[in-house]
Structure formats: structure tokens, C-alpha cells
Amino acid sequence: MDMTPAQICEVLRDRLARDVAPKLSDDHxxxxxxxxxxxxxxxxxxxxxxxxxxxxxxxxxxPRLEEAARAAAGAPGAPAxxxxxxxxxxxxxxxxAETSAWxxxxxxxxxxxxxxxxxxxxxxxxxxxxxxxxxxxxxxxAIDFSSMTRG
Amino acid sequence: xxxxxxxxxxxxxxxxxxxxIGERLGEPVSVLDLHRFTAGLSWATISFTLRREGAADRPxxxxxxxxxxxxxxxxxxxxxxxxxxxxxxxxxPAATSLWWSDALDVLGAPFIVTTRLEGRTPMxxxxxxxxxxxxxxxxxxxxxxxxxxxxAAIHACDWRAAPAAALDPGATAERCVRDExxxxxxxxxxxxxxxxxxxxxxxAAWLHDHAPAATRVALLHGDYRVGNYMVKDGRISGILDWExxxxxxxxxxxxxxxxxxxxxxxxxxxxxxxxxxxxxxxxARTGLAIDPxxxxxxxxxxxxxxxxxxxxxxxxxRRGAVHDARxxxxxxxxxxxxxxxxxxxxxxxxx
Numbered sequence: 001m002d003m004t005p006a007q008i009c010e011v012l013r014d015r016l017a018r019d020v021a022p023k024l025s026d027d028h029x030x031x032x033x034x035x036x037x038x039x040x041x042x043x044x045x046x047x048x049x050x051x052x053x054x055x056x057x058x059x060x061x062x063p064r065l066e067e068a069a070r071a072a073a074g075a076p077g078a079p080a081x082x083x084x085x086x087x088x089x090x091x092x093x094x095x096x097a098e099t100s101a102w103x104x105x106x107x108x109x110x111x112x113x114x115x116x117x118x119x120x121x122x123x124x125x126x127x128x129x130x131x132x133x134x135x136x137x138x139x140x141x142a143i144d145f146s147s148m149t150r151g
Numbered sequence: 152x153x154x155x156x157x158x159x160x161x162x163x164x165x166x167x168x169x170x171x172i173g174e175r176l177g178e179p180v181s182v183l184d185l186h187r188f189t190a191g192l193s194w195a196t197i198s199f200t201l202r203r204e205g206a207a208d209r210p211x212x213x214x215x216x217x218x219x220x221x222x223x224x225x226x227x228x229x230x231x232x233x234x235x236x237x238x239x240x241x242x243x244p245a246a247t248s249l250w251w252s253d254a255l256d257v258l259g260a261p262f263i264v265t266t267r268l269e270g271r272t273p274m275x276x277x278x279x280x281x282x283x284x285x286x287x288x289x290x291x292x293x294x295x296x297x298x299x300x301x302x303a304a305i306h307a308c309d310w311r312a313a314p315a316a317a318l319d320p321g322a323t324a325e326r327c328v329r330d331e332x333x334x335x336x337x338x339x340x341x342x343x344x345x346x347x348x349x350x351x352x353x354x355a356a357w358l359h360d361h362a363p364a365a366t367r368v369a370l371l372h373g374d375y376r377v378g379n380y381m382v383k384d385g386r387i388s389g390i391l392d393w394e395x396x397x398x399x400x401x402x403x404x405x406x407x408x409x410x411x412x413x414x415x416x417x418x419x420x421x422x423x424x425x426x427x428x429x430x431x432x433x434x435a436r437t438g439l440a441i442d443p444x445x446x447x448x449x450x451x452x453x454x455x456x457x458x459x460x461x462x463x464x465x466x467x468x469r470r471g472a473v474h475d476a477r478x479x480x481x482x483x484x485x486x487x488x489x490x491x492x493x494x495x496x497x498x499x500x501x502x
Contacts (some may be wrong), residue, residue: 003483004469011468011476012476012479015473015474015475015476096349099349103349103356107356107360126353126497129349132350133350133489134490137486137487145477149274
């Protein structure tokens with residue numbers, strides 16, 4: 001997730017203050033809105049995405065990337081493993097970049113690989129991506145746009 | 152701190168729009184009763200009344216492409232070219248393009264003014280949703296006929312002899328599908344024609360590898376689906392939202408109309424219209440032999456574009472200065488759309 005909770009809070013604060021506040025004539029409603037705007041501003045710098053989600057995403061990527069490397073052993077130009085990184089966010093970013101390098105290789109020099117090995121690597125990469133996305137998807141419910149669209 | 156809101160979002164809209172139209176008509180006019188609709192997450196749609204001395208009031212629509220909007224930077228030109236090319240077709244109720252401008256010094260955003268169509272806009276009914284209070288005529292028997300007939304009319308347009316030729320003067324059957332993929336990839340964060348998001352990178356490579364030549368190059372609506380037509384007296388009274396119009400394979404519009412991401416199911420378009428009946432009616436009108444494999448390819452392309460929209464919403468939030476909080480809601484959703492994309496490719500690739 002490359003959009004931070006602080007960025008979301010800022011969008012909400014800005015729209016509440018600019019679009020909603022000027023249209024509210026009720027004093028109590030106005031006071032509640034201003035409180036919400038204030039709280040969003042104060043908590044924004046304190047928020048981070050779930051560490052568990054990042055762990056799950058790393059768990060989806062790392063073993064499959066290692067397996068892909070074994071499947072491609074000896075193939076020319078196959079991507080090198082991402083360098084170690086102590087920071088969890090940095091590690092995930094590096095593994096995502098490694099995944100992208102594998103995808104580029106698979107659709108470039110990797111085309112010369114025999115079909116069975118190529119298919120194995122493609123399956124591993126697809127499963128890695130599915131697992132990474134699933135960790136995010138599990139934590140965020142689907143949109144209900146019907147309540148946000150009228151007229 | 153975000154910059155000040157642009158002219159179109161404030162009180163300057165009314166006088167500036169009146170001045171713009173007045174200059175085109177060569178006489179002073181008044182703009183009244185501005186009302187913004189909440190439908191649509193890309194262009195802002197605003198109804199207004201145009202008043203001229205000695206003439207009846209005229210209800211019109213102003214569509215504005217917010218420079219910070221979902222698909223920005225916008226141009227009003229494609230919608231104008233499509234509407235002008237399709238004007239007057241009996242099976243296609245669509246607005247008439249009156250004036251447009253991509254200059255930012257008028258309203259602070261590209262915009263187009265069209266005639267106003269009458270009717271309600273039935274929205275998709277999502278699987279599991281409780282039945283709404285929609286009037287029976289929203290799904291009446293003539294709607295499906297009209298929906299197929301209007302798309303057939305759009306695709307029958309002789310675009311090479313119409314203003315729409317300017318959309319892509321060099322369009323060919325061999326190239327147009329790849330061009331559409333490239334247009335969407337270019338909208339995403341990334342470099343060298345490759346999306347930054349790994350799942351989108353994978354999908355883009357798959358789409359390029361399997362891109363077919365078009366059965367023929369047609370003028371496409373680009374966003375043809377439940378939610379983008381109006382209904383009045385049991386008939387479709389208007390086809391809306393032409394911002395994504397382009398040249399391509401007719402299967403692309405057919406596939407988009409049924410996307411699950413847009414409320415489609417195995418048997419319906421948008422939870423409202425019979426999917427098989429739509430394809431049958433369209434084929435009967437056009438003579439096109441609908442190719443199921445091609446349709447599945449374009450469903451993947453459609454899902455890719457839907458995922459692009461969500462990732463673009465996320466990118467807008469990252470950059471700041473967002474004028475619609477609903478983009479933040481969209482920005483939380485790309486994972487589900489990308490998982491759907493992966494599953495669709497898997498279903499084709501490994502079965």
C-alpha cells in the first residue's frame with residue numbers, strides 16, 4: 001500500500017473543511033465537524049498500516065521468489081535477490097522491486113527458457129502477487145458507492 | 152496546505168461560464184440554477200439554465216474535467232468529436248455538443264457544454280444488494296433492445312468520414328488494441344511503458360503478449376454500461392459519459408458492459424440487463440459473430456482498466472489537492488481489482 005493513512009486523513013480534512021463546513025448551518029453539526037477535522041489532523045502523523053499486513057505480504061513474496069530463483073538456476077540474466085534490509089517497509093519495497101525484475105526478465109530474456117521452467121516461474125510470481133494482494137484485501141472491505149452517489 | 156480552489160469550484164463559475172457562452176453567441180446571456188450531480192467520479196457534471204433575452208430558457212449540461220481528477224489531465228475534445236460524429240442517429244439518444252474548451256484560463260479546467268437529456272440514471276444493482284426503490288420502467292423490456300441498438304449504432308459509425316477520425320488518424324486493426332493498453336499503462340506510475348505495481352506489470356505484459364488484431368476498427372463509447380444511460384417512459388433516453396471514447400475492437404465495449412467489477416454477474420449486465428439477450432440483440436443488429444475467446448481477452452483488458460482507475464485514485468491521494476474524498480475510498484480498493492485480474496488471467500492461462 002503506497003498511500004499512507006496520513007495522506008487519506010489530509011484528503012478527508014480538506015474536503016470536510018472546504019466542501020462540507022461552509023454548507024452546515026446548524027451550530028451543533030458545525031461543532032461536531034470541526035472536532036472531526038481537528039482529530040483527523042492530530043492522529044494523521046501517528047497512523048501506519050498494519051505491521052501484520054506487511055509481514056503477510058513478505059511471507060507471500062519471499063519464499064516464492066527464492067523458489068523462482070532455484071527454478072531459473074543457470075539461466076542467463078535471471079534477477080539477483082533483493083539486498084537485505086532491516087526495515088520491514090524497505091524489505092517489502094525491495095522484494096516488490098525484485099518481483100518486477102522477475103516479470104521483466106520473464107517477458108524479455110526469460111522467453112528463451114524452456115516452456116516448463118518458464119511456466120513454473122510464471123506460476124510462482126502470480127501466486128506471490130495474489131498472496132501479497134490478498135493480505136491487503138482481507139483488511140479492507142469493499143466499496144459501497146451507492147451511498148456516495150445520488151442525483 | 153493545498154492551493155486555492157480553481158475558478159470552476161467557486162463563485163467565479165457562473166459569471167465566467169456566462170461570459171464564455173455570451174462571446175460565442177455574440178450577445179449577453181445569464182447562467183442560472185447551477186446544480187452539481189454526485190454521479191460520476193471523473194468529470195464533474197453540472198446542470199444549469201441558459202437565459203437569453205427574447206428566447207425561452209434552455210436547460211443545459213456543463214461537464215468539467217478537474218485537473219486534479221481521476222483521469223486528469225483531461226481534454227473535452229474526444230467527447231466533442233464523438234458526439235458530433237454521432238449526432239442525429241435515430242437509435243442513439245445522446246446529447247448535442249454545443250461548446251467546448253481545453254483552455255484552463257476560462258474555468259480552470261477543460262469543459263464541454265451540451266444539451267440536457269431527460270430521465271433517470273439507473274445504477275448497477277450489486278450482487279447481494281437489497282432491491283432498491285427503482286421504478287419498474289428502469290428495467291422494462293424495451294431497455295435491453297435500446298441498450299443493444301444504441302451500441303450497434305455507435306459501432307456502425309463511419310468514423311473515417313466523421314470528426315471522430317481525429318481521435319486517432321493512424322488507427323489500424325493491427326495496432327489499436329495495443330494502443331489502448333499503452334494509453335492506460337501511461338496513466339499509471341511507472342517507467343519505460345511498465346507499471347510500477349507488480350501485478351499491473353504482469354497483467355500489462357500478458358495483455359501485450361495476447362493482444363489480438365481488431366476484428367474491425369470501430370468508434371467505441373469506452374464506458375458503455377449500466378449507470379451510463381438514462382431512462383424515461385420505459386425507453387433509454389440518453390447515453391452518457393463519453394470521456395473514454397476511442398477507436399478499437401467492438402468486443403471491447405461488449406466486454407466492458409458486463410464486467411463484474413461494474414456490477415455484472417454471470418447472467419446480467421450491471422445486475423439489471425440480461426447478458427445473453429444483450430449479446431444476441433447486438434449480434435442480430437450488427438451481424439458481428441461474437442467471439443467468446445476474444446470477449447474474454449477484452450474482459451481482462453476491462454478489468455485491467457478498472458484496476459488502473461483505482462490505482463490512479465490512490466496516486467491522486469498521494470499527490471494531494473484532491474477535490475473529491477471518494478477518491479480516497481477508491482484508493483483503498485485496488486487490491487481486490489488486481490486479484491480479480493490475476494484470477495481472470497489464470498483462468499485463461501491455466502485451463
